[in-house]
Amino acid sequence: METIITTTDTVPGREIAHCIGLVKGSTVRAKHIGSDIVAGLRNLVGGEVKEYASLLAGAREQAIDRMLSEARTMGADAVVGMRLETSTITQAASEVVAYGTAVKLK
Template sequence: MLISNIEIVPGKKIAKHLGMVQGNTVRAKHAGRDLMASLKNVFGGELKGYTELLNDAREEATQRMLDQAKAIGANAVINVRFSTSSISAGAAELFVYGTAVVLE
């Protein structure tokens, strides 16, 4: 399935517009990662544990969006956007959404 963050796909025609599809996941921080993050805050550097957590969340939310798109007969999702929000102290939601279409 094609995923794009633009509104059109060059060289393709949108045959059918199926509507918005979405996926999300809520993730909590891990105590072990928090300890390592505290050390990185002192010495500097990438918070690799959190980078990995965010990548996993993005993949899971995207797969949920694609599953929803497939279920309604789409072969592409265009105009895809990501959003995050804090749910509570130590937990955040990653949300992805786009427009499900059928391309010719």
């Protein structure tokens, strides 16, 4: 069965049997010099910086996957109250953290 993820504090149509605890997953990604050059050119003409959008999308997915792996290890059926946070580590690197509450469903 697939582990359910929700940003709400409940799972619609299901009852929470008990709370297992906090689960989290994170990744730190750095920009590539080639992406910086292309992004700099895009800044001149405007538009979406696809290189950075792709980098962040991959980082979000990896952080969520790591959070889910921790939840499954703890025997969770779902993660409720899931959130994503991003912070800058250095000028060239950012951390993405996914976190929530692992729960067992009835």
